[in-house]
Amino acid sequence: MSQRIAVIGAGTIGASWAAIFLARGHDVAASDPSPSGEAFARRFIDNAWPALEALGLVVPGASPTRFSFHATPAGACEGASFVQESGPEREDLKIEVFAAIDAACPADVVIASSSSGLLISRVTVKCKHPERCVIGHPFNPPHLIPLVEVVGGDKTSPEAITKAMEFYRALGKHPIHIRKEVRGHVANRLQAALWREAVSLVADGVVSVADADAAIAYGPGLRWALMGPHLTFHLAGGEGGMPHFMSHLGPAVQTWMDDLGAPRLTAPVQKAIIDGVAEEANGRTIPELQKWRDRKLIEILKVSNSA
Numbered sequence: 001m002s003q004r005i006a007v008i009g010a011g012t013i014g015a016s017w018a019a020i021f022l023a024r025g026h027d028v029a030a031s032d033p034s035p036s037g038e039a040f041a042r043r044f045i046d047n048a049w050p051a052l053e054a055l056g057l058v059v060p061g062a063s064p065t066r067f068s069f070h071a072t073p074a075g076a077c078e079g080a081s082f083v084q085e086s087g088p089e090r091e092d093l094k095i096e097v098f099a100a101i102d103a104a105c106p107a108d109v110v111i112a113s114s115s116s117g118l119l120i121s122r123v124t125v126k127c128k129h130p131e132r133c134v135i136g137h138p139f140n141p142p143h144l145i146p147l148v149e150v151v152g153g154d155k156t157s158p159e160a161i162t163k164a165m166e167f168y169r170a171l172g173k174h175p176i177h178i179r180k181e182v183r184g185h186v187a188n189r190l191q192a193a194l195w196r197e198a199v200s201l202v203a204d205g206v207v208s209v210a211d212a213d214a215a216i217a218y219g220p221g222l223r224w225a226l227m228g229p230h231l232t233f234h235l236a237g238g239e240g241g242m243p244h245f246m247s248h249l250g251p252a253v254q255t256w257m258d259d260l261g262a263p264r265l266t267a268p269v270q271k272a273i274i275d276g277v278a279e280e281a282n283g284r285t286i287p288e289l290q291k292w293r294d295r296k297l298i299e300i301l302k303v304s305n306s307a
Ligand SMILES: NC(=O)c1ccc[n+]([C@@H]2O[C@H](COP(=O)([O-])OP(=O)(O)OC[C@H]3O[C@@H](n4cnc5c(N)ncnc54)[C@H](O)[C@@H]3O)[C@@H](O)[C@H]2O)c1
Pocket: 008, 009, 010, 011, 012, 013, 014, 031, 032, 033, 034, 037, 085, 086, 087, 088, 089, 090, 093, 097, 114, 115, 116, 117, 137, 138, 139, 140
């Protein structure tokens, strides 16, 4: 069913959300204080549209022309049935933005924050209706990546969680419910765990930045596009599955776990990673890499979304 969705903050993430909301046949009302905010969002949506069409995500009647831009969050929120906030990742700023959205929307409207790591219990301290507020954390770029992490705070109602999960599911997303507030939610913690070890191996001179990346992209990363680490190891156990994996390889994995590094992102370590990535990029600019990534992602998504 077509709804009006408010997008508050229309940068990298907000504009991408706007693109998928529009593709699924919704009206989108956006607001962003940047003087270039409207032009950026409109350009982003136009650029994203062919990929959304290629993935079959554009429903009949959907159009980028159903995007409107408003001077204030209150203007964008008028008549909206769902709000996706994607302003800067600063708790003090999000507290004010949430207070303004909360004041502008009837109490049954769910307000979701894209925040990568803030706690919704903190972000909503100035809201009159914190019970309808959730984290709805997407992955870059949200118009392509299916995962959305839904997290409630200490005052969030079960109804708000259910509504948010249903809303994202109807968009064609794959929402997961995170049952406790933890810093960085779940997927970013998993990414941080892996990156921590990659940084540690580079800092210890075990491997180059490019080869650490290759160790994922040409190896486990291919399987991880289809299944997570648990199901991957269930299959690594052969016909005995996870029970066999635990008894056969569990003790070895425990010794690897016990040996993992705990690096600090000191100035020399940062420099090693920055220089290593520049070498790996081999002259390819960030827009070039983004285009390449999105083109490949579409092909991966076509496979991983099918049975
Ligand atoms: N970039 C990522 O990979 C990523 C992934 C998932 C979630 N997020 C989260 O999404 C949110 C936005 O991140 P981003 O990468 O799009 O940042 P961004 O800097 O690209 O966009 C933020 C936008 O917010 C606008 N803004 C500034 N003050 C504002 C205000 N008071 N009210 C409303 N908008 C305001 C800015 O003009 C800008 O357009 C953050 O909470 C971030 O943690 C980012």
